[in-house]
Amino acid sequence: MTETEQETVQAAPDLAALEQEGEIAADYIEGLLDIADIDGDIDMDVEGDRAVVSVVDVKGGDLVGPNGETLEALQELTRLAVHRQTGERSRLMLDVGGFREKRRAELSKLGAKIAEDVKRSGEPKPLQPMTPFERKIVHDAVAAAGLRSESEGEEPRRYVVVLPA
Structure with missing residues (x-):
């Protein structure tokens, strides 16, 4: 092997x-x-x-x-x-x-929308604090839209910031 x-x-x-x-x-x-x-x-x-x-x-x-x-x-x-x-x-x-499945769909949509907003404005956009599960979904949606994101802050107030390209 x-x-x-x-x-x-x-x-x-x-x-x-x-x-x-x-x-x-x-x-x-x-x-x-x-x-x-x-x-x-x-x-x-x-x-x-x-x-x-x-x-x-x-x-x-x-x-x-x-x-x-x-x-x-x-x-x-x-x-x-x-x-x-x-x-x-x-x-x-x-x-x-089905709470998590519904939440996943909502957050994927939010991540894509925020990514489009950041592409248009060229300005970073912080989001509300989220759980690790929720942040992961947003990070994936932002990456799929061609941008990058970072998590900032400390638990339980940790949040995602979507960054311009």
Whole structure:
């Protein structure tokens, strides 16, 4: 095996480990839903290099919260539960009721619009503070539009600045 082939094998995500993360996370979320007496179905998937657990058909309770704050907290708790069982840091993503998918579409559109504004004006444009998930989506949209962007500030007030070419 060549060195390049070895790097490719090492870089490939461990599907079995990601599926195990998803199983652990799903069990954890199911337990939380039971405790809170909230009905919902759980879907698991692997997207790229992370496990994705989605609570769908949620009935009762607000698991997203204002601006996704409750969802972020649940995701961190779930990642900790996975870490406790596997000993490995998890990049698991938790979604509830399609919130993250809707947010991804909104932020992609925002990133493209801001990139066009910056192309026209030639001036850098700072955005509102965002979570790491949200900043990544904006960075990708800005890059797709042919510009670059940077994150500035400290958590939880970290934000994206879109820069002219």
